[in-house]
Amino acid sequence: MKYADEFRDREKAQILLREIRQLADSIEITKKRPLNIMEVCGGHTHSIFRYGLEGMLPPSIELIHGPGCPVCVLPMGRVDDCVAIAERPGMIFTTFGDAMRVPGSKKSLLQAKAAGADVRMVYSPLDALALARKHPDQDVVFFALGFETTMPATAFTILQAEAEGITNFSIFCNHITIVPTVKAILDSPDLQLDGFLGPGHVSMVIGNSPYAFIADYYKRPMVVAGFEPLDVLQSIWMVLKQIVEKRAEVENQYARIVPEHGNPPALEAIGKVYELRDFFEWRGLGSIDHSGVRLKEAYARFDAEKRYALPNISIADPSSCQCGEVLKGVLKPWQCKVFGTACTPETPVGALMVSSEGACAAYYQYGGITRQSPADADMVV
Amino acid sequence: MTTQTIANRRVLGRVSLRNVTLAHGGGGKAMKDLIDDVFIREFDDGSAPFLEDQARFDLASLARHGDRLAFTTDSYVVDPLFFPGSDIGKLAVFGTVNDLAVGGAIPLYLSCAVVIEEGLSVDVLRRVATSMAEAARSCGVTIVTGDTKVVQRGACDKLFITTTGIGVIPPEIDLRIDSIAPGDGLLVNGLLGDHGAAIMCARGDMALDSEIESDCAGLHELIRSLLAAAPGTRCIRDATRGGIATVLNEMAEASGVSIEIDEAATPLRAEVRGFCEILGLDPLYLANEGKIVIAVPEAEIEQALQALRAHPLGTGAALIGRAGKDKPGRVVMQTVFGGRRIVDMLVGEQLPRIC
CATH class of the missing domain: 3.40.50.11740 (HypD, alpha/beta domain 2)
Known part of the structure; x- marks a missing residue:
């Protein structure tokens, strides 16, 4: 299939993986802890699991599955x-x-x-x-x-x-809208992120400039990434390259789709029809201003x-549900109290177990096979 | 058994109305006319008289085929009734014939029970009955008994068909899902996911046009030649609802083996791949109606593949994976990209992703 198979090339993947390993080894932090790279978008989470990317990466790189699955963050x-x-x-x-x-x-x-x-x-x-x-x-x-x-x-x-x-x-x-949420995550004190994979299809609409604050203010590398597995690997490589070269920039790996300034007619339609709400509630993350x-x-x-008259009642997440911690990357899905027990794809307690883009459902379904984790044990039927 | 056809014995009734009404399910003359005119006219091949409330079989002639009876039933509720490549009638015959054949049975007799929503056009019913009769003839099975019910509008969707099948298993065949051993090969007989994709396109919900046709076919002959070439075959399953992913999981669990498949070796039509890419679906879970998953011992993989490929319904046959020892019950896929992931059972229906 044209425009897809080229980006799923096994040999190119091996070359990139070799370089990623070398780059990661040359970064000082990795001697103490893995590098935490958050993929913001659920589409990336899906690709990562679909192609088994986690198991291909060296243990010095940890992917944190961010809040970018719109179905999952629905309160x-x-x-x-x-x-x-x-x-x-x-x-x-x-x-x-x-x-x-x-x-x-x-x-x-x-x-x-x-x-x-x-x-x-x-x-x-x-x-x-x-x-x-x-x-x-x-x-x-x-x-x-x-x-x-x-x-x-x-x-x-x-x-x-x-x-x-x-x-x-x-x-x-x-x-x-993703930008205020990324900001909220960066302000969260219990979190250590070393870089971001930016949401490719969001950026196709809004361009790259809205993320400038991540590089300028928070000094973190951000690479707007495509969704094929080679896209994801190349973007990780670009993040590492920035860290090694002590740069913090917004770079565009997905230039074949993402124009620097986004899509003007789409932006015009957005500006014409919508206005920002003062705040919006996110499942697991709570209320976030202008989101x-x-x-x-x-x-x-x-x-x-x-x-229509709507109930419009805010319902607290079930107390057992730790979607918020998982969304922020503080907990791995299998570290949640109810993962795989009370919360399964059949009977999801938290929304992350619902969509295949949700980190928990992805772990439950596809599993961390090569990385030995408690999740691995849970998944044996 | 008699060779006299029913037409020689009594005059068949005729339906004059254009649409089925509740009267056609009422047990009286209207019902008899409908059954005679639409079903018996098509199904009667003279081998079994439709005079009694039950079909009767001569045990001695059944026993000539083998030493065990195979007995199965399935209901068909597909929407739309007619779709590219097939229709509910063929599906109802081939589906049940395949359920017999994957057990190694020679399919012989079918029943046909229909639930009709009032208002269904009699012409549609005729087309379905004709299609069933053709499918049955092509498989060498006879539809020997049946039932007709008409329900109020809204109580069912146009037409539901239940077919029950009887076949006989030859003495030398013993296919078991719990007999797969590490090292065995997992084979499929061709391109996967065509039926599921064809139905989703035909429903029109997705506003996608495609040329994909259902792969609906009777597989008993293919299976017969496979078993002749590879008599050590462990088991065969048809990969209908839930696709090959579900069948592989059932196999791994029942036999206590792991199964590793190679994504690059799974045969997929370019259109089906494209369809799945656009909608965010996984082709491993798409339904098939003419595809089987076969577990074969290492030594017989080559002859099994040759036998499959020599048959028109197996030209695309491929070795897609192997059974292994570690992590019994688990199915893993080596992705085209070189990673590995678990292929689990589907929880519910596969739903297209938002973006």
């Missing part, structure tokens, strides 16, 4: 709101597939569907808009979630709905939060 209260909307009579509630299993305080969307709600899986917000056209006598709500990667598609859908004068369509906006967006007043009629 329970928002899922409850989704269920409340979906259960309204005559409602067609549309969502991306992997959001259907996220547990709310009472049920997930999948359970609401089983109980009779009309919940449909779509692949794009435009599919939801098409449903609204097809069913003019019913209300259609799209569960909009994701970082800047999916924000423009939702924005363009709203603009399209407005242009067509469609009145039975709205979105339940849960779009979030979410909502629709501007001019688009209020497309805002499900304004159209």
Whole structure:
């Protein structure tokens, strides 16, 4: 497959791994502890597990799986709101597939569907808009979630709905933005991060400049990375190179997709339709200032939060759940109290066990095979 | 057994309505007409009279095929009823025939029970029955008994079919899922995931167009020639729902072996790979309807592959992995990239990822 196979080349991987090992060995810190590199984006987490990258890296490099899985950081209260909307009579509630299993305080969307709600899986917000056209006598709500990667598609859908004068369509906006969250993580005192792999597809929209503070203020290397396994390895190599050369910069490994200044039409649509919320709640991380967006007043009629009365109750994470610590990289998934016991992909307690991009589900499913870990023992059936 | 066909014995009823109504399930004349006109007309090959409430078999003639009966049942609820490469009728016949064949049985007889949602077009039902009859003929099996129920609109989705199959296992064959030993080879008979991808595309939820067709096929002949060439074959499973990942896990667990497969050796059509890349799905979990996973002792791997490749349904056969000793019950994949990862059972349905 063109544009994919080239980036999965085994021999090139071996060359990169050799160089990564050499670079890591030349870094002083690795004599005392492993280097902690956080991949911010869930797409990277998925690739790392899918291709078995953790087991290929030298033990002197530890990957910390960051908060960039939008499905995983969805708080329970928002899922409850989704269920409340979906259960309204005559409602067609549309969502991306992997959001259907996220547990709310009472049920997930999948359970609401089983109980009779009309919940449909779509692949794009435009599919939801098409449903609204097809069913003019019913209300259609799209569960909009994701970082800047999916924000423009939702924005363009709203603009399209407005242009067509469609009145039975709205979105339940849960779009979030990564930069304040990375900042919150960097400010967290219990954390030692040596570098970042930046989210490639978010950056395709916003460009590289929003991350400048990571290099300038926190003095950490950040490499915006692609999602194929060679992309990830090369990006790790670039982070190490910066550390060795005592640089802290934002570099772009994914230049074939990510333009330096992002995608202007997408940014324009985002600016037109959304405004920052004062704060937004993240599962496991709590409330983070300016980390979410909502629709501007001019688009209020497309805002499900304004159209429908929602419970809008903030539900605390279950006390046994340690998703927050895992998200920040303080705990490894298998060090969580309930990993693999109360919390499994069948009955997730925390959201990290839900999506295959969630660190816990990834460990549970794919496992750290070559690194001997307690998780390894848990996974033997 | 009689060779006289039913048409010689009595006049078959006729359906005049265009759509199935609750009356067609009511047990009276309308039901008899529907069964006669749609099903018996297609299924009756003269070998078994449809006069009694049950099919009857001559034990002595069954025993000529082997020394054990194989008995299996499966329900088919696919949506849409007709999809690229196949339809629910063929699926209902081939699926149950394959469930018999993977046990080494010679498939002989099927039952056919249908649950029809009222309002279904009689023409659709006819097309399904014709398709079932063709599939049965191609497998050398006879549909000998059945049942018809009609339920209210909404109580089922268009048409559900349950087929039950009887076959006979020849004395020399003893395939067991708990008999796989370290060193055995794991084989598949061709490209994986076609059926699952074809159905997901045909449902239209994903707004993706593709040329992918279901691989739905009866595999009894392929399996017969495989077993003739590789008589030491340990076991065979059809990789339907849950894909080869599920079958491999069942094998590893039942036999207490580990299984390591090589991603580079798993045969996948470029379109199916692309489909999975776009939706974030893992092809190892996609359903197949004409693919089997075979465990063969080391010494017979080559002849097994040759026998498979010599058959039209096995041209893409490949050795995808081996059984091993360490970590019994675990399935591991060597990725194309050179890493290793666990291939676990799927928890629920595979859902496309957001981005």
